Amino acid sequence: MTQTADAAIHQEIGQSWATGCRQFALRVLRGIGQVTFLPRALTGTLFAAALFASGWEYGLYGVGGAAVGTLVAALLGVEKERLTLGMEGFNACLVGVSCAVFLNPDRLSSVLVALLGCAAATVATAAAGRALGAWGLPALTLPFCLVASVITLAAPGFARVWAGGGGIAAFPQAVSGARTGLQLDDAVRGFFAGFGQIFLMPQWYAGALVLAGLLVAGPRVAGVACLGNVAGMATAWALGEPAAQLADGTSAYNAVLVALALGGVFLEATRRTVPYAVAGAVAATVCAPAFGALAAPVGGHMFTWPFALTTLVFLVAARSFPSISSPSGPCGD
Numbered sequence: 001m002t003q004t005a006d007a008a009i010h011q012e013i014g015q016s017w018a019t020g021c022r023q024f025a026l027r028v029l030r031g032i033g034q035v036t037f038l039p040r041a042l043t044g045t046l047f048a049a050a051l052f053a054s055g056w057e058y059g060l061y062g063v064g065g066a067a068v069g070t071l072v073a074a075l076l077g078v079e080k081e082r083l084t085l086g087m088e089g090f091n092a093c094l095v096g097v098s099c100a101v102f103l104n105p106d107r108l109s110s111v112l113v114a115l116l117g118c119a120a121a122t123v124a125t126a127a128a129g130r131a132l133g134a135w136g137l138p139a140l141t142l143p144f145c146l147v148a149s150v151i152t153l154a155a156p157g158f159a160r161v162w163a164g165g166g167g168i169a170a171f172p173q174a175v176s177g178a179r180t181g182l183q184l185d186d187a188v189r190g191f192f193a194g195f196g197q198i199f200l201m202p203q204w205y206a207g208a209l210v211l212a213g214l215l216v217a218g219p220r221v222a223g224v225a226c227l228g229n230v231a232g233m234a235t236a237w238a239l240g241e242p243a244a245q246l247a248d249g250t251s252a253y254n255a256v257l258v259a260l261a262l263g264g265v266f267l268e269a270t271r272r273t274v275p276y277a278v279a280g281a282v283a284a285t286v287c288a289p290a291f292g293a294l295a296a297p298v299g300g301h302m303f304t305w306p307f308a309l310t311t312l313v314f315l316v317a318a319r320s321f322p323s324i325s326s327p328s329g330p331c332g333d
Helices: 002-036 041-054 056-075 080-084 090-102 108-133 142-157 184-199 204-216 219-238 243-247 253-265 273-298 305-318
Strands: none
Touching: 002 041, 002 056, 002 080, 002 090, 002 184, 002 204, 041 056, 041 184, 041 204, 056 080, 056 090, 056 108, 090 108, 090 142, 108 142, 142 305, 184 204, 184 219, 184 243, 184 253, 204 219, 219 243, 219 253, 219 273, 253 273, 253 305, 273 305
């Protein structure tokens, strides 16, 4: 009888452990999906596949970052609903990826910086959520932008962290001599790369997997994202952005995120809000070089600052426009 009871207890413990691991894995995958406001495990899986397709280190740092952020939030007692929806994983995921991109991912110091950065992102998420929540505004990717900017700006001061030897990036030069003519292959590659650049990945095939993750959420979501992408690329091309930047996707990824945020997540998708979302995407594209210029002299990166700040401005402004200010919530499973 005792052996039978012990076996039953061990089986129950094993089942509980398996259930807990499964729930945690779902939270992590949903957290990766939340980078584009989609708490869907399948979307997160495709996004993770995009990172691994670009390189094992990017996938490991990205998925690991989401896991660390989710775990730290759980240990700090964050409400269960936020954990279940993956709200504590997406900023940490992006911080992890940024460490793999801008530091040497093979170094132990980079792993330690990534772990600390992902934990810090959890604290920054709570602080930004509390501060902006008082005005009914979302924190978006501001925690990621803040933590990643601090890491990239501070890293050159530490020899064991900075793989680039502590060099300072030069201020952007005029682009008058750069090729601005856009070939068809540049446009196609840039369209897909624009989705990949959301995760700092310039490969077109990574972007194709990100787009597949958006398609999982439905044609409306993917359609709004594509509209934002095209609006961003068209605006950058019309203003004479170099073809190389159009082809690597850096001209459009902020526009994609703005279009998603304003075109159905925080504002209800209607015939009025979709043009408003496109206007936001255009604004983010125009502002993006300014953020890049501000960060470049000190070796920084614009990350998703244009998306976050443009979206917040347009959300505040929307309150003065009753025809487009109906609230909406993010899509769930």
